[in-house]
Amino acid sequence: MGTIRLTVAQAVVRFLANQYSERDGHEQRLIPGCFGIFGHGNVAGVGQALLEAQVTGSADLPYYLARNEQGMVHASVGYATTRNRLQALACTASIGPGSANMLTGAALATTNRIPVLLLASDIFATRVGSPVLQELELPSGYDISVNDAFRPLSRFFDRVWRPEQLPAALLGAMRVLADPAETGAVTLALPQDVQAEAHDWPEELFARRVWHVARPVPERAALARAVAAIRSARRPLLVAGGGVIYSEATAELARFAEATGIPVADTQAGKGAIRWDHPQAVGGLGSTGSPVANALARDADLVIGVGTRYSDFTTASRTAFQHPDVRFVNLNVTALDAAKHAGVMLVADAREGLAALAEGLSGHRVEDDYTRSHREHLDRWNHVVDEAYHLGHQPLPAQTEVLGALNETVGPNATIVQAAGSMPGDLQMLWRAEDPQQYHVEYAFSCMGYEIAGALGIKMAAPEREVYSLVGDGSYLMMAQEIVTAVSEGIKLIIVLVQNHGFSSIGSLSESLGSQRFGTWYRFRNADTGLLDGDKLPIDLAANAESLGADVIRVKTIDEFRTALDAARAATRTTAIHIETDPLAPVPSSESWWDVPVSEVAQLDSTRQARKTYEGHKAEQRPLLTPVTDERTS
């Protein structure tokens, strides 16, 4: 075999253009494109390589210019999630602040277990001119740079100090990106001088490579233990997490639920894993779940977690499960999650695992009484949701009515995108999902600013879908700039901008914890109180969106909102609909709890009262440490 003389950056681009992933016999590009923002750290290295690839056709790696490095990582996460982790995008950033801006996105990707490849530019390997512009320069060691902050946030990190190190680094990066159990942020730190350095590469480095995305099957003995535990349970509850969707296991889940009669609750990432109107679907579980799922969870003697990481929102901070003998069976591709709550570990792909469980449980069904027990509760709950969707709240509409108008009109071929504020909770409780890709709420990191950037990536991954970014005023003010990227790329988003002049979410949390909504309004400072509780600010976020290139529709009522939705759907350009809502409007109760500690001592009466309530809930927390005994698994 011969060699090819290329720079390190040119080799990276050519290599990435030749990587594929495969699952169930379907092949697709593993890294189909690259976001980037150039600075001196990458303009002449990766930037030159991307240009050369495009103009000479030597490698196919389309480049997308983002407006903020954090935003481009969010967009990449939206993209990879929508592609069920079979494809990921690369992100190139300059050294210092450019790469540091990707840190939040890296944490978000790893927390959500979603692949993204970060090409972080680094300080000169030769250090001839050190310190360079934007170099951290620590007295404790000259080989440390800002990029070392990626290490704890990345599932794979390597810094390519010399060209000879590149092939192993690239192969390691692909291995982790394509492994459903390992995946997350993958960071290759590329010193700016090394990017431009030429090397003679073995030709085979650029061979077409197919990364098989595994569907690990359950170990036979573990499967037997899980089957026995499920057979011996009288009140089992299945919790469907994001892993069901990423594994494309939704049909197996429906079959499993139908065959066994076991009710299915969902998590934020798992909403849509089962249709809301499936006979066994009981809605969201946990702090912001449905009271139906929470009542079942309270009395469940067995919880079957499938593709869930059991966040505190899902377990209501370990108060959701109150049966004295509750045990867990956890089907998860990641041992970390399968081991949680001392459960029977079924380390496997969700689809393979569900099919194997269904076979092992053949002929087994929970008692009819149990299957019927929650029907009435569910009917009552559906009525509560309908009411929340049609409150007729005055003078400003309630947020639940905005969500209702969306839910009733978007259809299954749409995706709604959210991440932080009061909407994730309202959505988890009220949204009726009709399709596995309809509900996209980033709630592992719950990062304000994900909504528009994430929506951009989702629309890139699924151009045939109508993508709705639902964004609160707080999140909008943190990160709206990818509207410009959407406009320049001709990518159509529908942005629903919910203006309530501050943090409705943290405001009501603060009030419930005795902190009186302190610091959660976006208001003028009030000369009388000294607090930020004066008049509303004269700000116009609709005008802001318009200034970034979006078409804008301002509405005041829910009827106007519905009409605006029709117009936005008919439009071809990115369109923002601005609506003001009442942050204090009522929301149904999940009849659940979330652990946010309240001051143990306080002079404020509101805090002291809240502390008493807090201690009551704290007493309900369970360690969930009891191992599953032999008699339940044999």
Ligand SMILES: Cc1ncc(C[n+]2csc(CCOP(=O)(O)OP(=O)(O)O)c2C)c(N)n1
């Ligand atoms: C980057 C980031 N900073 C802080 C938080 C904590 N936080 C969660 S929700 C929220 C307020 C969100 O405000 P807005 O987008 O207006 O939504 P609303 O609560 O009004 O529905 C804050 C500050 C967060 N989740 N993400």
Ligand SMILES: [Mg+2]
């Ligand atoms: Mg708000």
